[in-house]
Amino acid sequence: MSGEPSTDGVAIIVNGEHRLTAAGSSLDDLVAALGFSGRPVAVEVDGAVVPRSRFAERGLTGGERIEIVTFVGGG
Amino acid sequence: MAESGAPNLPAPVADDAPLAVGGVRLESRLIVGTGKYATYAEMARCLDASGTDCVTVAVRRERLVNAAGENILDHLDASRYALLPNTAGCYTAADAVRVARLGRELLRDMGSATSEWVKLEVLGDRRTLLPDPVGTLEATAQLVADGFTVLVYTSDDPVIAKRLKDLGAASVMPAGSPIGSGQGVLNANNLRICLEYLKDGDPSYPVIVDAGVGTASDVAVAMELGADGVLLNTAIAHARDPERMALAMKAACLAGRQAFLAGRIPRRLYATASSPDEGRIVRPN
Numbered sequence: 001m002s003g004e005p006s007t008d009g010v011a012i013i014v015n016g017e018h019r020l021t022a023a024g025s026s027l028d029d030l031v032a033a034l035g036f037s038g039r040p041v042a043v044e045v046d047g048a049v050v051p052r053s054r055f056a057e058r059g060l061t062g063g064e065r066i067e068i069v070t071f072v073g074g075g
Numbered sequence: 076m077a078e079s080g081a082p083n084l085p086a087p088v089a090d091d092a093p094l095a096v097g098g099v100r101l102e103s104r105l106i107v108g109t110g111k112y113a114t115y116a117e118m119a120r121c122l123d124a125s126g127t128d129c130v131t132v133a134v135r136r137e138r139l140v141n142a143a144g145e146n147i148l149d150h151l152d153a154s155r156y157a158l159l160p161n162t163a164g165c166y167t168a169a170d171a172v173r174v175a176r177l178g179r180e181l182l183r184d185m186g187s188a189t190s191e192w193v194k195l196e197v198l199g200d201r202r203t204l205l206p207d208p209v210g211t212l213e214a215t216a217q218l219v220a221d222g223f224t225v226l227v228y229t230s231d232d233p234v235i236a237k238r239l240k241d242l243g244a245a246s247v248m249p250a251g252s253p254i255g256s257g258q259g260v261l262n263a264n265n266l267r268i269c270l271e272y273l274k275d276g277d278p279s280y281p282v283i284v285d286a287g288v289g290t291a292s293d294v295a296v297a298m299e300l301g302a303d304g305v306l307l308n309t310a311i312a313h314a315r316d317p318e319r320m321a322l323a324m325k326a327a328c329l330a331g332r333q334a335f336l337a338g339r340i341p342r343r344l345y346a347t348a349s350s351p352d353e354g355r356i357v358r359p360n
Binding site: 014015016017034036039040041042043044047049051052067068069070071072073074075 | 139173255
């Protein structure tokens, strides 16, 4: 995916799926748009964990690979 | 801990110090997995019946649709159960470290007292789910350096077990047999050597038998050998009556621990009579 901004937004990959997010938006905006605000999730951007306290300051410029994870049952 | 409505089970003997991992005391010697239950409600009942106060969880992608769906944390009281995130499904040290860091972030966000804990699994083979010893050593070193309390799944190889401890693992967790196989403790002799090596000069070092339990007697066997705890999941979750099996596991864990502390008699080839020879009214044969 190219990271070129467009009128529709910038392209990112969230949990392996291509998505568009508004140019100039933050990780906080993305998490909110996906309905995960206040949910137990952890977020990694391009292989590095971003703590919840830094979601707002982490801008998305396009091309980021984002993982949003939670706990599930496991042994 | 809340009462589970279970029959009264013997209390652990007074002079048996509770299991402690990384300075955190656990009241139960069973660590129970949260996977494979038919429903979250059944999982919650089984955890209660097992008496555990430490449960494993996996780290997975949040579903992008239906995000308002139930989360396992809605059914796990984090003030009652220490959460132990695993790195299940990781086949390289790098992937395991990545997943461990995400699990830690989830726990830190929750304010968990065990936020630095990880059950490290670096798998080597999809069919056996046996650990990759080289990847496991690498990941242990990295996670210890990163401040994690590492509880590490490994084979019953005493040499690897010792090296994992030397690298700083908080607990070494040898497998009784392959994950989910229900074969119990296949090589008691290796486990004995693991226990001897890991506890040499450090008797309170926690050694937890992880994986392979099929039924209650497998837990008892592991505990009778001197393991400090047992970690299991499938044997409860896939039993015909999971809640009853959870209770059986609790009883077996206590029974095995008591038997270990009590000290078993040696195995002998020939019989030794329990009733006295003296005073018999019949002629000896």
